[in-house]
Amino acid sequence: MAQPDLDAVYAGGASQTSRAPRRTRGPLRMAGQALVGLWLFAVLVGLWWLLTEHSTSPYFPPLSQIVSELWKVWVFHGIRVDLVPSLVHLVVGYALAGILGIAVGVLFWRVRVAKQSLSPIVYFLYVLPAPVLLPAFIVLFGIGSTMKIAIIAFASIWPVLFNTIDGMEGVDSVKLDTARSLGLSRGETLRSVVLPGASPQIAAGLRNSLQVAILLMVVSEMVASTSGIGYFILNAQQSFESVDMWTGIIVLGVVGSALNLIFVTVERGVLRWYYGERALQTV
Amino acid sequence: MVLRRASAPDGLVATEPAESVRGDRPTGPVLSVRHLGKDYGIGRAEPKVAVQDVTLDVSRGEFVCVVGPSGAGKTTLLRCLAGLTQPSRGEVLLDGQPIRGASEQVGVVFQDYSRSLFPWMSVARNIALPLKVRGVAKAAQRQVVEEVLSLVGLPGVEERYPWQLSGGMQQRVAIARSLAYKPELLFMDEPYASVDAQARAELEDVIQDIHQRLGVTVFFVTHDIDEAVYLADRVTVLSGSPAVVRETVEVGLERPRNQIATKGSPNFIELRKHVFELVAGG
Numbered sequence: 339m340a341q342p343d344l345d346a347v348y349a350g351g352a353s354q355t356s357r358a359p360r361r362t363r364g365p366l367r368m369a370g371q372a373l374v375g376l377w378l379f380a381v382l383v384g385l386w387w388l389l390t391e392h393s394t395s396p397y398f399p400p401l402s403q404i405v406s407e408l409w410k411v412w413v414f415h416g417i418r419v420d421l422v423p424s425l426v427h428l429v430v431g432y433a434l435a436g437i438l439g440i441a442v443g444v445l446f447w448r449v450r451v452a453k454q455s456l457s458p459i460v461y462f463l464y465v466l467p468a469p470v471l472l473p474a475f476i477v478l479f480g481i482g483s484t485m486k487i488a489i490i491a492f493a494s495i496w497p498v499l500f501n502t503i504d505g506m507e508g509v510d511s512v513k514l515d516t517a518r519s520l521g522l523s524r525g526e527t528l529r530s531v532v533l534p535g536a537s538p539q540i541a542a543g544l545r546n547s548l549q550v551a552i553l554l555m556v557v558s559e560m561v562a563s564t565s566g567i568g569y570f571i572l573n574a575q576q577s578f579e580s581v582d583m584w585t586g587i588i589v590l591g592v593v594g595s596a597l598n599l600i601f602v603t604v605e606r607g608v609l610r611w612y613y614g615e616r617a618l619q620t621v
Numbered sequence: 622m623v624l625r626r627a628s629a630p631d632g633l634v635a636t637e638p639a640e641s642v643r644g645d646r647p648t649g650p651v652l653s654v655r656h657l658g659k660d661y662g663i664g665r666a667e668p669k670v671a672v673q674d675v676t677l678d679v680s681r682g683e684f685v686c687v688v689g690p691s692g693a694g695k696t697t698l699l700r701c702l703a704g705l706t707q708p709s710r711g712e713v714l715l716d717g718q719p720i721r722g723a724s725e726q727v728g729v730v731f732q733d734y735s736r737s738l739f740p741w742m743s744v745a746r747n748i749a750l751p752l753k754v755r756g757v758a759k760a761a762q763r764q765v766v767e768e769v770l771s772l773v774g775l776p777g778v779e780e781r782y783p784w785q786l787s788g789g790m791q792q793r794v795a796i797a798r799s800l801a802y803k804p805e806l807l808f809m810d811e812p813y814a815s816v817d818a819q820a821r822a823e824l825e826d827v828i829q830d831i832h833q834r835l836g837v838t839v840f841f842v843t844h845d846i847d848e849a850v851y852l853a854d855r856v857t858v859l860s861g862s863p864a865v866v867r868e869t870v871e872v873g874l875e876r877p878r879n880q881i882a883t884k885g886s887p888n889f890i891e892l893r894k895h896v897f898e899l900v901a902g903g
Contacts, residue, residue, distance in 0.1 A: 510736050512731055512733055512736035512737050513736065513737065513739065515700075515705050515729070515731065515737075516729070516731065516737045516739075518704075518705060518722070518723040519703060519705065519723050519727065519728065519729035519799075520750060520751040520754070520798070520799075520802075521723065521725055521751055521754060521755065521802070522750070522751075522754050523754065526754050530739070530742075530750060531739065534739070534741040534742075535739075535741075537741070611740050611741045611782055611784075612740070612741070614782065614784065614785075615740050615782075615784040618784055618785075
Protein backbone atom coordinates (compact mmCIF):
# COMPACT_ATOMS: atom_id res chain seq x y z
CA MET A 339 0.00 0.00 0.00
CA ALA A 340 1.38 3.37 -0.93
CA GLN A 341 1.81 5.72 1.98
CA PRO A 342 -0.63 8.59 1.55
CA ASP A 343 0.26 12.24 1.97
CA LEU A 344 -0.92 12.75 5.53
CA ASP A 345 -1.50 16.48 5.31
CA ALA A 346 -3.78 16.02 2.35
CA VAL A 347 -5.59 13.27 4.21
CA TYR A 348 -6.10 15.33 7.34
CA ALA A 349 -7.31 18.27 5.32
CA GLY A 350 -9.93 16.03 3.79
CA GLY A 351 -10.87 14.58 7.16
CA ALA A 352 -13.09 11.57 7.47
CA SER A 353 -15.28 12.64 4.59
CA GLN A 354 -12.37 12.15 2.21
CA THR A 355 -13.81 10.28 -0.72
CA SER A 356 -12.02 11.79 -3.68
CA ARG A 357 -9.39 9.61 -5.24
CA ALA A 358 -7.23 12.65 -5.91
CA PRO A 359 -7.00 14.71 -2.74
CA ARG A 360 -5.19 17.58 -4.46
CA ARG A 361 -8.19 18.66 -6.54
CA THR A 362 -10.70 21.05 -5.10
CA ARG A 363 -14.28 20.00 -4.50
CA GLY A 364 -16.04 23.32 -5.01
CA PRO A 365 -19.52 23.76 -6.44
CA LEU A 366 -18.03 24.69 -9.82
CA ARG A 367 -16.23 21.40 -10.05
CA MET A 368 -19.32 19.46 -9.01
CA ALA A 369 -21.37 21.26 -11.64
CA GLY A 370 -18.69 20.41 -14.16
CA GLN A 371 -18.83 16.74 -13.21
CA ALA A 372 -22.61 16.73 -13.53
CA LEU A 373 -22.26 18.27 -16.99
CA VAL A 374 -19.77 15.64 -18.11
CA GLY A 375 -22.07 12.89 -16.84
CA LEU A 376 -25.25 14.23 -18.36
CA TRP A 377 -24.37 15.67 -21.77
CA LEU A 378 -25.08 12.52 -23.76
CA PHE A 379 -28.35 12.01 -21.94
CA ALA A 380 -29.35 15.60 -22.70
CA VAL A 381 -28.36 15.22 -26.37
CA LEU A 382 -30.44 12.05 -26.75
CA VAL A 383 -33.48 13.63 -25.10
CA GLY A 384 -33.03 16.63 -27.42
CA LEU A 385 -32.85 14.32 -30.44
CA TRP A 386 -35.97 12.50 -29.27
CA TRP A 387 -37.74 15.87 -28.94
CA LEU A 388 -36.68 17.08 -32.41
CA LEU A 389 -37.21 13.83 -34.31
CA THR A 390 -40.71 13.20 -32.93
CA GLU A 391 -41.87 16.81 -33.06
CA HIS A 392 -43.94 16.32 -36.24
CA SER A 393 -44.52 12.61 -35.75
CA THR A 394 -47.97 11.30 -36.56
CA SER A 395 -47.14 7.70 -35.71
CA PRO A 396 -49.44 6.42 -32.98
CA TYR A 397 -46.47 4.53 -31.47
CA PHE A 398 -44.02 7.44 -31.34
CA PRO A 399 -45.98 10.49 -30.29
CA PRO A 400 -44.08 13.82 -30.05
CA LEU A 401 -42.10 14.13 -26.84
CA SER A 402 -43.61 17.58 -26.34
CA GLN A 403 -47.03 15.96 -26.23
CA ILE A 404 -45.81 13.27 -23.80
CA VAL A 405 -44.40 15.91 -21.48
CA SER A 406 -47.54 18.03 -21.40
CA GLU A 407 -49.65 14.88 -20.90
CA LEU A 408 -47.29 13.74 -18.17
CA TRP A 409 -47.98 16.97 -16.32
CA LYS A 410 -51.75 16.61 -16.72
CA VAL A 411 -51.98 12.91 -15.87
CA TRP A 412 -49.38 12.53 -13.13
CA VAL A 413 -49.06 15.79 -11.26
CA PHE A 414 -50.94 15.47 -8.71
CA HIS A 415 -53.72 13.04 -9.52
CA GLY A 416 -51.68 10.18 -10.96
CA ILE A 417 -49.05 10.41 -8.27
CA ARG A 418 -51.70 10.05 -5.59
CA VAL A 419 -53.79 7.36 -7.27
CA ASP A 420 -51.24 5.19 -9.09
CA LEU A 421 -47.78 5.98 -7.78
CA VAL A 422 -48.12 6.33 -4.02
CA PRO A 423 -49.83 2.94 -3.48
CA SER A 424 -47.14 1.29 -5.63
CA LEU A 425 -44.39 2.97 -3.62
CA VAL A 426 -45.98 1.90 -0.34
CA HIS A 427 -45.89 -1.73 -1.53
CA LEU A 428 -42.30 -1.26 -2.63
CA VAL A 429 -41.13 0.30 0.63
CA VAL A 430 -42.85 -2.26 2.86
CA GLY A 431 -41.79 -5.24 0.74
CA TYR A 432 -38.23 -4.01 0.38
CA ALA A 433 -37.92 -3.26 4.10
CA LEU A 434 -39.17 -6.75 4.91
CA ALA A 435 -36.66 -8.27 2.50
CA GLY A 436 -33.81 -6.22 3.99
CA ILE A 437 -34.64 -7.06 7.59
CA LEU A 438 -35.35 -10.74 6.91
CA GLY A 439 -32.33 -11.13 4.63
CA ILE A 440 -29.92 -9.76 7.21
CA ALA A 441 -31.65 -11.64 10.04
CA VAL A 442 -31.44 -14.99 8.26
CA GLY A 443 -27.80 -14.24 7.36
CA VAL A 444 -27.06 -13.60 11.03
CA LEU A 445 -28.86 -16.80 12.00
CA PHE A 446 -26.76 -18.77 9.52
CA TRP A 447 -23.58 -17.25 10.93
CA ARG A 448 -24.46 -17.89 14.56
CA VAL A 449 -26.11 -21.30 14.27
CA ARG A 450 -24.19 -23.75 12.10
CA VAL A 451 -27.03 -26.25 12.24
CA ALA A 452 -29.47 -23.66 10.89
CA LYS A 453 -27.23 -23.07 7.92
CA GLN A 454 -26.75 -26.74 7.18
CA SER A 455 -30.42 -27.64 7.46
CA LEU A 456 -31.91 -24.54 5.83
CA SER A 457 -29.48 -24.09 2.95
CA PRO A 458 -31.13 -26.61 0.60
CA ILE A 459 -34.55 -24.98 1.12
CA VAL A 460 -33.11 -21.51 0.60
CA TYR A 461 -31.39 -22.49 -2.65
CA PHE A 462 -34.51 -24.29 -3.89
CA LEU A 463 -36.62 -21.16 -3.36
CA TYR A 464 -33.90 -18.93 -4.79
CA VAL A 465 -33.80 -20.66 -8.18
CA LEU A 466 -37.55 -20.22 -8.68
CA PRO A 467 -38.11 -17.11 -10.84
CA ALA A 468 -40.33 -14.88 -8.70
CA PRO A 469 -42.74 -13.81 -11.51
CA VAL A 470 -43.84 -17.39 -12.13
CA LEU A 471 -44.80 -17.61 -8.46
CA LEU A 472 -47.34 -14.81 -8.93
CA PRO A 473 -50.24 -17.24 -9.55
CA ALA A 474 -49.37 -19.10 -6.38
CA PHE A 475 -49.09 -15.86 -4.41
CA ILE A 476 -52.48 -14.74 -5.75
CA VAL A 477 -53.98 -18.02 -4.53
CA LEU A 478 -52.30 -17.59 -1.12
CA PHE A 479 -52.73 -13.86 -0.54
CA GLY A 480 -55.48 -12.71 -2.91
CA ILE A 481 -54.96 -9.80 -5.32
CA GLY A 482 -54.59 -7.00 -2.78
CA SER A 483 -51.64 -5.25 -1.20
CA THR A 484 -50.58 -8.29 0.84
CA MET A 485 -49.84 -10.28 -2.29
CA LYS A 486 -47.82 -7.44 -3.84
CA ILE A 487 -45.82 -6.83 -0.70
CA ALA A 488 -45.23 -10.57 -0.31
CA ILE A 489 -43.97 -11.07 -3.87
CA ILE A 490 -41.71 -7.98 -3.66
CA ALA A 491 -40.25 -9.21 -0.37
CA PHE A 492 -39.84 -12.77 -1.63
CA ALA A 493 -38.06 -11.76 -4.82
CA SER A 494 -35.79 -9.11 -3.35
CA ILE A 495 -34.63 -11.03 -0.28
CA TRP A 496 -32.05 -13.12 -2.19
CA PRO A 497 -29.40 -10.53 -3.09
CA VAL A 498 -29.29 -9.14 0.45
CA LEU A 499 -29.37 -12.61 2.02
CA PHE A 500 -26.56 -14.08 -0.07
CA ASN A 501 -24.44 -10.97 0.23
CA THR A 502 -24.93 -10.96 3.99
CA ILE A 503 -23.89 -14.61 4.27
CA ASP A 504 -20.92 -14.06 2.00
CA GLY A 505 -19.84 -10.83 3.67
CA MET A 506 -20.00 -12.30 7.16
CA GLU A 507 -18.03 -15.40 6.15
CA GLY A 508 -15.46 -13.17 4.49
CA VAL A 509 -14.63 -11.08 7.56
CA ASP A 510 -10.86 -11.02 8.07
CA SER A 511 -9.64 -13.81 10.38
CA VAL A 512 -7.21 -11.37 12.03
CA LYS A 513 -10.17 -9.21 13.05
CA LEU A 514 -11.88 -12.25 14.57
CA ASP A 515 -8.68 -13.19 16.44
CA THR A 516 -8.45 -9.60 17.64
CA ALA A 517 -12.04 -9.73 18.90
CA ARG A 518 -11.27 -12.91 20.84
CA SER A 519 -8.09 -11.53 22.35
CA LEU A 520 -9.93 -8.37 23.42
CA GLY A 521 -12.46 -10.54 25.26
CA LEU A 522 -15.50 -9.92 23.05
CA SER A 523 -18.34 -12.41 23.41
CA ARG A 524 -19.85 -13.94 20.30
CA GLY A 525 -22.74 -11.48 20.37
CA GLU A 526 -20.39 -8.52 20.79
CA THR A 527 -18.18 -9.86 18.02
CA LEU A 528 -21.23 -10.04 15.77
CA ARG A 529 -22.31 -6.49 16.60
CA SER A 530 -18.95 -4.74 16.66
CA VAL A 531 -16.87 -6.74 14.19
CA VAL A 532 -18.72 -9.11 11.87
CA LEU A 533 -21.69 -6.96 10.86
CA PRO A 534 -19.66 -3.77 10.33
CA GLY A 535 -17.02 -5.79 8.48
CA ALA A 536 -19.67 -7.27 6.21
CA SER A 537 -21.55 -3.99 5.80
CA PRO A 538 -20.03 -2.95 2.43
CA GLN A 539 -21.16 -6.23 0.94
CA ILE A 540 -24.53 -6.09 2.66
CA ALA A 541 -25.00 -2.64 1.15
CA ALA A 542 -24.17 -4.03 -2.30
CA GLY A 543 -26.78 -6.71 -1.73
CA LEU A 544 -29.36 -4.16 -0.59
CA ARG A 545 -28.73 -2.17 -3.74
CA ASN A 546 -29.33 -5.19 -5.97
CA SER A 547 -32.40 -6.01 -3.91
CA LEU A 548 -33.76 -2.52 -4.59
CA GLN A 549 -33.62 -3.14 -8.35
CA VAL A 550 -35.41 -6.47 -7.97
CA ALA A 551 -38.01 -4.88 -5.68
CA ILE A 552 -38.79 -2.16 -8.27
CA LEU A 553 -39.06 -4.82 -10.95
CA LEU A 554 -41.50 -6.90 -8.93
CA MET A 555 -43.47 -3.83 -7.90
CA VAL A 556 -44.29 -3.27 -11.58
CA VAL A 557 -44.73 -6.92 -12.51
CA SER A 558 -47.09 -7.59 -9.59
CA GLU A 559 -49.34 -4.81 -10.86
CA MET A 560 -49.50 -6.21 -14.37
CA VAL A 561 -51.33 -9.35 -13.26
CA ALA A 562 -54.80 -9.27 -11.70
CA SER A 563 -54.54 -5.66 -10.66
CA THR A 564 -56.54 -2.48 -11.19
CA SER A 565 -54.18 0.09 -9.82
CA GLY A 566 -50.53 1.01 -9.61
CA ILE A 567 -48.02 2.27 -12.12
CA GLY A 568 -47.51 -1.16 -13.68
CA TYR A 569 -51.24 -1.47 -14.26
CA PHE A 570 -51.32 2.07 -15.67
CA ILE A 571 -48.63 1.34 -18.27
CA LEU A 572 -50.13 -2.00 -19.34
CA ASN A 573 -53.65 -0.56 -19.44
CA ALA A 574 -52.55 2.44 -21.52
CA GLN A 575 -50.85 0.16 -24.01
CA GLN A 576 -53.84 -2.15 -24.27
CA SER A 577 -56.21 0.76 -24.88
CA PHE A 578 -53.86 2.29 -27.51
CA GLU A 579 -53.09 5.33 -25.37
CA SER A 580 -49.45 5.34 -26.30
CA VAL A 581 -48.89 8.87 -24.98
CA ASP A 582 -50.06 7.75 -21.56
CA MET A 583 -47.97 4.61 -21.80
CA TRP A 584 -44.86 6.70 -22.42
CA THR A 585 -45.64 9.02 -19.50
CA GLY A 586 -45.85 5.97 -17.22
CA ILE A 587 -42.48 4.71 -18.43
CA ILE A 588 -40.88 8.11 -17.89
CA VAL A 589 -42.35 8.37 -14.39
CA LEU A 590 -41.01 4.92 -13.61
CA GLY A 591 -37.55 5.94 -14.83
CA VAL A 592 -37.60 9.09 -12.72
CA VAL A 593 -38.77 7.20 -9.64
CA GLY A 594 -36.13 4.48 -10.11
CA SER A 595 -33.37 7.06 -10.50
CA ALA A 596 -34.55 8.97 -7.43
CA LEU A 597 -34.65 5.81 -5.30
CA ASN A 598 -31.15 4.89 -6.43
CA LEU A 599 -29.87 8.37 -5.69
CA ILE A 600 -31.34 8.23 -2.19
CA PHE A 601 -29.79 4.79 -1.66
CA VAL A 602 -26.34 5.87 -2.80
CA THR A 603 -26.45 9.02 -0.67
CA VAL A 604 -27.38 7.06 2.46
CA GLU A 605 -24.79 4.39 1.67
CA ARG A 606 -22.00 6.94 1.23
CA GLY A 607 -22.87 8.38 4.62
CA VAL A 608 -23.11 5.10 6.50
CA LEU A 609 -20.01 3.57 4.86
CA ARG A 610 -17.92 6.73 5.02
CA TRP A 611 -15.08 4.75 6.63
CA TYR A 612 -15.13 2.22 3.79
CA TYR A 613 -14.94 4.71 0.95
CA GLY A 614 -12.39 6.77 2.87
CA GLU A 615 -10.13 3.77 3.41
CA ARG A 616 -10.54 2.57 -0.16
CA ALA A 617 -9.77 5.99 -1.61
CA LEU A 618 -6.48 6.07 0.34
CA GLN A 619 -5.48 2.62 -0.81
CA THR A 620 -5.76 3.55 -4.46
CA VAL A 621 -3.97 6.93 -4.24
CA MET B 622 30.82 -11.68 28.30
CA VAL B 623 27.35 -11.66 29.78
CA LEU B 624 26.20 -14.75 28.03
CA ARG B 625 24.75 -17.40 30.27
CA ARG B 626 23.25 -20.60 29.01
CA ALA B 627 20.05 -21.20 30.89
CA SER B 628 19.07 -24.25 28.99
CA ALA B 629 20.40 -27.42 27.53
CA PRO B 630 19.93 -27.66 23.77
CA ASP B 631 17.33 -30.39 24.20
CA GLY B 632 14.68 -27.77 24.76
CA LEU B 633 14.27 -27.99 28.52
CA VAL B 634 14.61 -24.64 30.21
CA ALA B 635 15.62 -24.24 33.80
CA THR B 636 13.13 -22.09 35.64
CA GLU B 637 14.57 -18.76 36.66
CA PRO B 638 13.30 -17.20 39.89
CA ALA B 639 11.17 -14.14 39.23
CA GLU B 640 13.33 -11.10 39.65
CA SER B 641 10.76 -8.39 40.05
CA VAL B 642 7.65 -9.70 41.70
CA ARG B 643 5.08 -6.97 41.86
CA GLY B 644 2.98 -6.35 44.96
CA ASP B 645 0.46 -8.98 45.96
CA ARG B 646 0.68 -11.04 42.78
CA PRO B 647 1.40 -14.75 43.23
CA THR B 648 5.02 -15.75 42.84
CA GLY B 649 6.29 -18.22 40.27
CA PRO B 650 6.30 -17.94 36.51
CA VAL B 651 3.37 -16.08 34.97
CA LEU B 652 3.48 -18.42 32.01
CA SER B 653 4.57 -22.07 32.02
CA VAL B 654 4.72 -24.10 28.86
CA ARG B 655 5.27 -27.84 29.13
CA HIS B 656 6.04 -30.03 26.10
CA LEU B 657 3.77 -28.02 23.86
CA GLY B 658 3.15 -29.37 20.36
CA LYS B 659 0.88 -28.43 17.52
CA ASP B 660 0.09 -30.44 14.39
CA TYR B 661 -1.98 -29.36 11.44
CA GLY B 662 -3.97 -31.64 9.18
CA ILE B 663 -4.51 -34.38 11.75
CA GLY B 664 -6.10 -37.43 10.17
CA ARG B 665 -4.41 -36.84 6.84
CA ALA B 666 -1.68 -39.10 5.54
CA GLU B 667 1.09 -36.73 6.59
CA PRO B 668 0.07 -34.25 9.28
CA LYS B 669 2.33 -31.20 9.39
CA VAL B 670 4.08 -30.74 12.71
CA ALA B 671 4.32 -26.98 13.28
CA VAL B 672 5.55 -27.08 16.86
CA GLN B 673 7.36 -30.21 18.04
CA ASP B 674 8.11 -29.88 21.71
CA VAL B 675 8.47 -26.54 23.45
CA THR B 676 9.03 -26.09 27.16
CA LEU B 677 9.65 -22.65 28.62
CA ASP B 678 8.79 -20.37 31.51
CA VAL B 679 8.20 -16.65 31.52
CA SER B 680 8.67 -14.82 34.79
CA ARG B 681 6.52 -11.95 35.93
CA GLY B 682 7.61 -8.66 34.44
CA GLU B 683 10.06 -10.34 32.11
CA PHE B 684 10.61 -9.37 28.47
CA VAL B 685 11.07 -12.54 26.43
CA CYS B 686 11.84 -12.50 22.74
CA VAL B 687 11.43 -15.56 20.55
CA VAL B 688 13.49 -15.77 17.38
CA GLY B 689 13.87 -18.50 14.83
CA PRO B 690 14.10 -18.99 11.08
CA SER B 691 10.97 -18.21 9.13
CA GLY B 692 8.54 -21.09 9.11
CA ALA B 693 9.84 -22.25 12.47
CA GLY B 694 6.37 -22.17 14.00
CA LYS B 695 6.86 -18.96 16.00
CA THR B 696 3.43 -17.62 15.21
CA THR B 697 1.79 -20.99 15.89
CA LEU B 698 3.55 -21.11 19.25
CA LEU B 699 2.34 -17.61 20.14
CA ARG B 700 -1.20 -18.43 19.07
CA CYS B 701 -1.22 -21.51 21.32
CA LEU B 702 0.08 -19.52 24.27
CA ALA B 703 -2.40 -16.67 23.73
CA GLY B 704 -5.29 -19.13 23.65
CA LEU B 705 -6.16 -18.46 20.00
CA THR B 706 -5.27 -22.00 18.87
CA GLN B 707 -5.77 -25.25 20.72
CA PRO B 708 -2.43 -27.07 21.10
CA SER B 709 -2.23 -30.74 20.10
CA ARG B 710 0.02 -31.76 22.96
CA GLY B 711 1.37 -30.47 26.24
CA GLU B 712 0.02 -27.77 28.51
CA VAL B 713 0.08 -24.02 28.95
CA LEU B 714 -0.31 -22.64 32.47
CA LEU B 715 -1.15 -18.99 33.08
CA ASP B 716 -0.58 -18.12 36.74
CA GLY B 717 -0.52 -21.85 37.39
CA GLN B 718 -3.93 -22.42 35.78
CA PRO B 719 -4.38 -24.23 32.45
CA ILE B 720 -5.57 -21.73 29.84
CA ARG B 721 -8.98 -22.10 28.27
CA GLY B 722 -9.25 -19.89 25.22
CA ALA B 723 -8.26 -16.24 25.15
CA SER B 724 -7.71 -14.97 28.69
CA GLU B 725 -8.78 -11.66 30.19
CA GLN B 726 -5.24 -11.18 31.51
CA VAL B 727 -3.69 -11.45 28.09
CA GLY B 728 -3.26 -8.89 25.33
CA VAL B 729 -2.23 -9.66 21.76
CA VAL B 730 -0.63 -7.34 19.21
CA PHE B 731 -0.71 -8.75 15.68
CA GLN B 732 1.75 -8.10 12.87
CA ASP B 733 -0.76 -6.65 10.46
CA TYR B 734 -2.18 -3.56 12.18
CA SER B 735 -4.36 -2.67 9.20
CA ARG B 736 -6.11 -6.01 9.53
CA SER B 737 -6.26 -5.92 13.31
CA LEU B 738 -7.68 -2.41 13.81
CA PHE B 739 -11.35 -1.88 13.00
CA PRO B 740 -11.53 0.71 10.21
CA TRP B 741 -15.19 1.50 10.95
CA MET B 742 -14.32 2.79 14.41
CA SER B 743 -12.41 5.89 15.38
CA VAL B 744 -9.14 5.41 17.26
CA ALA B 745 -10.94 6.17 20.54
CA ARG B 746 -13.66 3.60 19.87
CA ASN B 747 -11.09 0.98 18.84
CA ILE B 748 -9.25 1.41 22.12
CA ALA B 749 -12.41 1.67 24.22
CA LEU B 750 -13.98 -1.49 22.76
CA PRO B 751 -12.39 -3.96 25.25
CA LEU B 752 -13.41 -1.58 28.06
CA LYS B 753 -16.96 -1.25 26.77
CA VAL B 754 -17.48 -5.02 26.73
CA ARG B 755 -16.18 -5.13 30.31
CA GLY B 756 -18.83 -2.64 31.39
CA VAL B 757 -16.46 0.27 32.11
CA ALA B 758 -18.29 3.61 32.39
CA LYS B 759 -18.03 6.08 29.50
CA ALA B 760 -16.05 8.70 31.42
CA ALA B 761 -13.57 6.10 32.66
CA GLN B 762 -13.23 4.78 29.10
CA ARG B 763 -12.30 8.24 27.85
CA GLN B 764 -9.72 8.63 30.56
CA VAL B 765 -8.09 5.27 29.80
CA VAL B 766 -8.05 6.03 26.07
CA GLU B 767 -6.23 9.27 26.77
CA GLU B 768 -3.78 7.53 29.13
CA VAL B 769 -2.81 4.69 26.81
CA LEU B 770 -2.52 6.98 23.79
CA SER B 771 -0.04 9.19 25.60
CA LEU B 772 1.73 6.03 26.79
CA VAL B 773 2.38 5.04 23.17
CA GLY B 774 3.34 8.62 22.31
CA LEU B 775 0.28 9.39 20.22
CA PRO B 776 -1.85 11.92 22.10
CA GLY B 777 -4.76 13.71 20.45
CA VAL B 778 -5.66 11.27 17.68
CA GLU B 779 -8.84 10.02 19.38
CA GLU B 780 -11.22 11.16 16.68
CA ARG B 781 -9.13 10.04 13.72
CA TYR B 782 -9.80 6.81 11.89
CA PRO B 783 -6.99 4.20 11.84
CA TRP B 784 -6.62 4.39 8.06
CA GLN B 785 -5.90 8.11 8.31
CA LEU B 786 -2.70 7.35 10.25
CA SER B 787 0.69 6.11 9.07
CA GLY B 788 1.64 2.46 9.57
CA GLY B 789 3.76 3.12 12.65
CA MET B 790 1.01 5.22 14.20
CA GLN B 791 -1.56 2.49 13.51
CA GLN B 792 0.58 -0.07 15.30
CA ARG B 793 0.86 2.33 18.26
CA VAL B 794 -2.94 2.44 18.36
CA ALA B 795 -3.06 -1.36 18.31
CA ILE B 796 -0.57 -1.50 21.21
CA ALA B 797 -2.58 1.12 23.11
CA ARG B 798 -5.75 -0.94 22.60
CA SER B 799 -4.11 -4.10 23.91
CA LEU B 800 -2.96 -2.19 27.02
CA ALA B 801 -6.35 -0.56 27.70
CA TYR B 802 -7.65 -3.38 29.87
CA LYS B 803 -4.33 -3.72 31.70
CA PRO B 804 -3.33 -7.27 30.80
CA GLU B 805 -0.60 -8.94 32.83
CA LEU B 806 0.92 -10.51 29.78
CA LEU B 807 1.34 -9.00 26.34
CA PHE B 808 1.88 -11.23 23.31
CA MET B 809 3.35 -9.53 20.27
CA ASP B 810 3.56 -11.39 16.97
CA GLU B 811 6.22 -9.80 14.74
CA PRO B 812 4.58 -6.48 15.56
CA TYR B 813 7.09 -4.31 13.73
CA ALA B 814 7.64 -6.39 10.60
CA SER B 815 5.33 -4.19 8.51
CA VAL B 816 6.69 -0.75 9.35
CA ASP B 817 9.71 1.10 7.96
CA ALA B 818 13.08 1.09 9.71
CA GLN B 819 12.75 4.52 11.32
CA ALA B 820 9.30 3.82 12.74
CA ARG B 821 10.56 0.42 13.83
CA ALA B 822 13.32 1.87 16.01
CA GLU B 823 10.83 4.29 17.56
CA LEU B 824 8.35 1.50 18.23
CA GLU B 825 11.07 -0.62 19.85
CA ASP B 826 11.66 2.20 22.31
CA VAL B 827 7.90 2.62 22.83
CA ILE B 828 7.50 -0.99 23.95
CA GLN B 829 10.69 -0.85 26.02
CA ASP B 830 9.36 2.23 27.78
CA ILE B 831 5.95 0.61 28.38
CA HIS B 832 7.60 -2.52 29.75
CA GLN B 833 9.67 -0.44 32.15
CA ARG B 834 6.82 1.81 33.27
CA LEU B 835 3.99 -0.71 33.60
CA GLY B 836 6.04 -3.77 34.55
CA VAL B 837 3.93 -5.78 32.09
CA THR B 838 5.30 -9.15 30.99
CA VAL B 839 6.05 -9.19 27.25
CA PHE B 840 6.32 -12.23 24.99
CA PHE B 841 7.65 -10.87 21.71
CA VAL B 842 8.04 -12.95 18.55
CA THR B 843 10.35 -11.56 15.88
CA HIS B 844 12.61 -12.72 13.09
CA ASP B 845 14.90 -9.74 13.63
CA ILE B 846 17.86 -10.76 15.79
CA ASP B 847 18.96 -7.17 16.55
CA GLU B 848 15.48 -6.35 17.72
CA ALA B 849 15.30 -9.44 19.93
CA VAL B 850 18.63 -8.76 21.63
CA TYR B 851 17.89 -5.05 21.99
CA LEU B 852 14.53 -5.59 23.69
CA ALA B 853 14.75 -8.85 25.62
CA ASP B 854 15.74 -9.95 29.08
CA ARG B 855 15.95 -13.42 27.56
CA VAL B 856 16.01 -14.54 23.94
CA THR B 857 14.53 -17.95 23.22
CA VAL B 858 15.88 -19.37 19.99
CA LEU B 859 13.70 -21.86 18.19
CA SER B 860 15.15 -24.40 15.79
CA GLY B 861 13.77 -24.74 12.30
CA SER B 862 10.47 -26.41 11.58
CA PRO B 863 9.05 -28.14 13.56
CA ALA B 864 9.88 -25.90 16.49
CA VAL B 865 11.83 -26.98 19.54
CA VAL B 866 13.73 -24.64 21.86
CA ARG B 867 17.33 -24.63 20.69
CA GLU B 868 18.68 -22.43 23.41
CA THR B 869 17.70 -19.62 25.73
CA VAL B 870 20.11 -16.71 25.89
CA GLU B 871 20.20 -14.36 28.86
CA VAL B 872 20.65 -10.75 27.80
CA GLY B 873 22.30 -8.89 30.63
CA LEU B 874 22.39 -5.49 28.93
CA GLU B 875 21.46 -2.71 31.33
CA ARG B 876 18.25 -0.72 30.98
CA PRO B 877 17.12 1.67 29.72
CA ARG B 878 18.71 0.70 26.46
CA ASN B 879 19.55 3.12 23.72
CA GLN B 880 19.33 2.59 19.98
CA ILE B 881 22.83 3.91 19.34
CA ALA B 882 24.81 3.27 22.52
CA THR B 883 23.37 -0.17 23.27
CA LYS B 884 23.47 -1.43 19.71
CA GLY B 885 27.08 -0.27 19.44
CA SER B 886 28.27 -1.86 22.67
CA PRO B 887 30.61 -4.89 22.51
CA ASN B 888 28.23 -6.96 24.65
CA PHE B 889 25.37 -6.35 22.26
CA ILE B 890 27.50 -7.29 19.27
CA GLU B 891 28.71 -10.44 20.97
CA LEU B 892 25.15 -11.48 21.91
CA ARG B 893 23.88 -10.76 18.45
CA LYS B 894 26.62 -12.89 16.93
CA HIS B 895 25.81 -15.75 19.25
CA VAL B 896 22.05 -15.62 18.55
CA PHE B 897 22.73 -15.33 14.85
CA GLU B 898 24.84 -18.47 14.92
CA LEU B 899 22.09 -20.31 16.76
CA VAL B 900 19.44 -19.23 14.26
CA ALA B 901 21.59 -19.89 11.20
CA GLY B 902 22.62 -23.27 12.58
CA GLY B 903 18.95 -24.30 12.72
